[in-house]
Amino acid sequence: EAGVTQSPTHLIKTRGQQATLRCSPISGHTSVYWYQQALGLGLQFLLWYDEGEERNRGNFPPRFSGRQFPNYSSELNVNALELEDSALYLCASSSMAMSGYEQYFGPGTRLTVT
Amino acid sequence: EDQVTQSPEALRLQEGESSSLNCSYTVSGLRGLFWYRQDPGKGPEFLFTLYSAGEEKEKERLKATLTKKESFLHITAPKPEDSATYLCAVQGSSNTGKLIFGQGTTLQVKP
Numbered sequence: 001e002a003g004v005t006q007s008p009t010h011l012i013k014t015r016g017q018q019a020t021l022r023c024s025p026i027s028g029h030t031s032v033y034w035y036q037q038a039l040g041l042g043l044q045f046l047l048w049y050d051e052g053e054e055r056n057r058g059n060f061p062p063r064f065s066g067r068q069f070p071n072y073s074s075e076l077n078v079n080a081l082e083l084e085d086s087a088l089y090l091c092a093s094s095s096m097a098m099s100g101y102e103q104y105f106g107p108g109t110r111l112t113v114t
Numbered sequence: 115e116d117q118v119t120q121s122p123e124a125l126r127l128q129e130g131e132s133s134s135l136n137c138s139y140t141v142s143g144l145r146g147l148f149w150y151r152q153d154p155g156k157g158p159e160f161l162f163t164l165y166s167a168g169e170e171k172e173k174e175r176l177k178a179t180l181t182k183k184e185s186f187l188h189i190t191a192p193k194p195e196d197s198a199t200y201l202c203a204v205q206g207s208s209n210t211g212k213l214i215f216g217q218g219t220t221l222q223v224k225p
Contacts, residue, residue: 004157006157031211033211033212033213035213042201042215042216042217042218043158043201043203043213043215045211045212045213045214048210048211048212050211055210055211056210056211056212058212088155090157101146101148101163102146102148102160102163103148103160103213104160105150105157105158105159105160106157107156107157108155108156110155
């Protein structure tokens, strides 16, 4: 069974630009979560999408946004990039129908802002 | 405020030397406590879910236990390939979808 996939693996952007990160959940999973893991910091919750709707967002500015498509894949957009946005962005998926509350993570996208 | 604290921050063991990692948590109603393993530059790999005090789960050399205030990850006779950062996370009873993570324990097992 294929796991959560993310693209691209690495992304280098300049301050002020926009970044788009993509995630495909495990087949059958309807919920997608986004987390930020900055160097030296723990995983911080960004966004939760379920059945195409944004269900919750963490304590991040509005320039962090996203969406979930009908096939349950998801996109995270970061506008007006700042140097401190450099981090590993992790996507996770889950399905209450298939498992417990556990979230399964993808390999991440390393975003570097210069 | 929901919070997770892991200790120690770093742990160095000799191959075969058993030890335990601690995860203390405060949460308003525990929906689940999760253990993950993370290798450098990679996404966390799911290990265990614990739902209620007294519950235990095992996988190879790892055993996770849960009390009302903390969880332990016991590593029996570790091997160098067990070297990684171990993350603990909790989800509260209000269904926010959010996992609250600790800072992790970085384990190094020397041959």
